[in-house]
Amino acid sequence: MAGRIAAVSIVDAIAADLRTRIFEGDLAPGRTLTEADVASAYEVARPTAKAAIEKIVVEGLLERGAHKTARVVELGPDAVRDVYLARAYLESEVLRRLAGSRTVPQEAAEANGEIADLERGMPLDIVEPDMRFHLSLIDAVGNERISRMYRSLVGEVRLCMVRVQSLELLDTSLIHDEHQRILEHLEAGRADEAAALLDEHLGRARDRLVAAMGESAPARD
Amino acid sequence: MAGRIAAVSIVDAIAADLRTRIFEGDLAPGRTLTEADVASAYEVARPTAKAAIEKIVVEGLLERGAHKTARVVELGPDAVRDVYLARAYLESEVLRRLAGSRTVPQEAAEANGEIADLERGMPLDIVEPDMRFHLSLIDAVGNERISRMYRSLVGEVRLCMVRVQSLELLDTSLIHDEHQRILEHLEAGRADEAAALLDEHLGRARDRLVAAMGESAPARD
DNA sequence: CAAGAAATATTGTCTAGCAAGTACACATGT
DNA sequence: ACATGTGTACTTGCTAGACAATATTTCTTG
Numbered sequence: 273m274a275g276r277i278a279a280v281s282i283v284d285a286i287a288a289d290l291r292t293r294i295f296e297g298d299l300a301p302g303r304t305l306t307e308a309d310v311a312s313a314y315e316v317a318r319p320t321a322k323a324a325i326e327k328i329v330v331e332g333l334l335e336r337g338a339h340k341t342a343r344v345v346e347l348g349p350d351a352v353r354d355v356y357l358a359r360a361y362l363e364s365e366v367l368r369r370l371a372g373s374r375t376v377p378q379e380a381a382e383a384n385g386e387i388a389d390l391e392r393g394m395p396l397d398i399v400e401p402d403m404r405f406h407l408s409l410i411d412a413v414g415n416e417r418i419s420r421m422y423r424s425l426v427g428e429v430r431l432c433m434v435r436v437q438s439l440e441l442l443d444t445s446l447i448h449d450e451h452q453r454i455l456e457h458l459e460a461g462r463a464d465e466a467a468a469l470l471d472e473h474l475g476r477a478r479d480r481l482v483a484a485m486g487e488s489a490p491a492r493d
Numbered sequence: 494m495a496g497r498i499a500a501v502s503i504v505d506a507i508a509a510d511l512r513t514r515i516f517e518g519d520l521a522p523g524r525t526l527t528e529a530d531v532a533s534a535y536e537v538a539r540p541t542a543k544a545a546i547e548k549i550v551v552e553g554l555l556e557r558g559a560h561k562t563a564r565v566v567e568l569g570p571d572a573v574r575d576v577y578l579a580r581a582y583l584e585s586e587v588l589r590r591l592a593g594s595r596t597v598p599q600e601a602a603e604a605n606g607e608i609a610d611l612e613r614g615m616p617l618d619i620v621e622p623d624m625r626f627h628l629s630l631i632d633a634v635g636n637e638r639i640s641r642m643y644r645s646l647v648g649e650v651r652l653c654m655v656r657v658q659s660l661e662l663l664d665t666s667l668i669h670d671e672h673q674r675i676l677e678h679l680e681a682g683r684a685d686e687a688a689a690l691l692d693e694h695l696g697r698a699r700d701r702l703v704a705a706m707g708e709s710a711p712a713r714d
Numbered sequence: 715c716a717a718g719a720a721a722t723a724t725t726g727t728c729t730a731g732c733a734a735g736t737a738c739a740c741a742t743g744t
Numbered sequence: 745a746c747a748t749g750t751g752t753a754c755t756t757g758c759t760a761g762a763c764a765a766t767a768t769t770t771c772t773t774g
Binding site: 527539543557559560561 | 755
């Protein structure tokens with residue numbers, strides 16, 4: 273396996289940790305993060321902290337305007353709809369293409385295997401292999417630009433996944449089964465069926481998440 | 494018209510100028526740009542220059558590895574194919590959606606009007622309105638994430654457009670006509686026809702550009 | 715209580731500099 | 745002559761401290 277080791281810069285390491293803390297809810301939505309906070313927390317100079325914050329801003333997990341303090345994003349129902357719709361745009365086209373060449377990415381199958389092995393009761397553990405399943409489908413097209421486009425969405429996608437699982441809106445086995453059926457469609461070259469199943473797969477997650485959010489907090493942004 | 498003026502940071506201003514110079518060929522593909530070069534050229538501190546360079550790197554117009562000097566990208570035939578394919582993925586889906594709601598973005602029509610008004614003989618003048626035509630279609634969906642995905646591609650798209658026009662591979666009037674017919678399909682709700690025409694529109698540009706590149710420089714990267 | 719003014723916090727940018735990594739020419743040994 | 749090491753110059757990564765410009769909060773005053 274290539275790329276086992278990697279020398280990461282301090283900025284990247286801090287950005288990675290901030291990302292993780294946002295996903296884990298350690299940094300709650302709406303929480304503000306000043307450059308000085310980050311700098312002192314990681315014991316680095318302020319410009320270094322600034323660079324890490326700006327990286328996360330580009331990913332869409334933090335937001336800030338000029339001269340304003342960065343803030344952890346709060347995804348409202350409309351934002352969730354946007355994220356899932358954008359995913360559906362790209363992923364369904366990707367599936368059509370993979371089905372056309374009957375490509376079943378090895379890594380997607382492996383990731384889904386890990387989902388099957390999960391114990392019940394730890395719903396959050398599904399997020400990582402679930403994300404990897406979808407990412408490996410995108411990357412299997414072999415188009416760097418398409419992968420890059422999807423990467424600009426991945427942060428928010430993951431946030432949505434975490435919320436779906438935290439609220440236990442979807443059963444692990446259902447996710448696994450649908451992934452499996454998608455892979456079977458790819459192998460058989462059934463482009464339309466694969467795309468339709470993906471739409472269903474994403475649509476259900478979206479609808480349940482939006483519904484759950486609508487109850488607790490009314491739509492506004 | 495909103496947003497006429499904007500207070501831009503020094504970093505943004507430098508990034509914008511670098512971008513322009515890359516599009517205009519003032520900074521030729523393959524040319525290296527050190528942080529110190531940029532800093533002294535614009536008379537700013539090196540960290541400021543660094544930030545500007547990093548912005549352009551994420552846009553895909555410059556590339557650099559850790560501890561390596563930034564370099565203006567050279568788009569090979571494979572990269573050009575990737576760019577046009579990625580565009581087609583997103584834009585055709587967008588057109589289907591706009592046709593579904595019979596939406597004809599005002600700004601797209603205006604941009605295409607400007608193309609019609611162009612004199613012959615200044616082929617590069619078409620790039621700006623052409624880009625605006627396609628961008629306004631994307632933005633008309635009203636999905637921030639989809640717009641963001643497309644933005645991550647825009648730099649390279651523009652580079653391709655500049656090359657197509659520099660080599661005079663496409664006639665201005667043909668571009669205008671096809672844009673017009675796309676808008677008519679949208680107005681009439683003909684989703685499949687709009688998407689098919691777009692594929693043709695992009696496919697021809699891609700094929701001619703790739704062919705022209707294949708002659709002068711053999712495909713390798 | 716509301717509006718304005720001062721104080722505070724935060725970001726944008728700068729200067730200066732050291733440490734670490736890279737590249738390229740040169741020298742060395744076989 | 746060729747491969748391998750070595751050294752030097754160049755470039756980037758990061759730090760420290762500082763100041764100006766902009767936001768935000770607090771306080772004062774009508």
